[in-house]
Amino acid sequence: MTQTKTQTTDEQNALKEAQAQIKKLQKELKRKDKALAEAAVLLVLQKKYRALLEDEA
Structure with a gap:
């Protein structure tokens, strides 16, 4: 048991770490x-x- x-518990921790990594990567993206x-936009301008x-020339 x-x-x-x-x-x-290890699986839950791994899942939390993976979710945190996904959130971090999504924010970076x-x-x-x-x-x-x-x-x-700058190139077009x-x-x-x-x-x-x-x-004008």
Whole structure:
């Protein structure tokens, strides 16, 4: 009985650690996704700005 209880506790701890790791990775992915979207917007704006400058010249 003790071994089963210990195994169950170990499994619960492993599950909690895995869930925490998943949450951490999801948060990191969300942060990186936002950064990528921001970079894409900046590239588009840069391209539009250069096109505007070429039109004025």
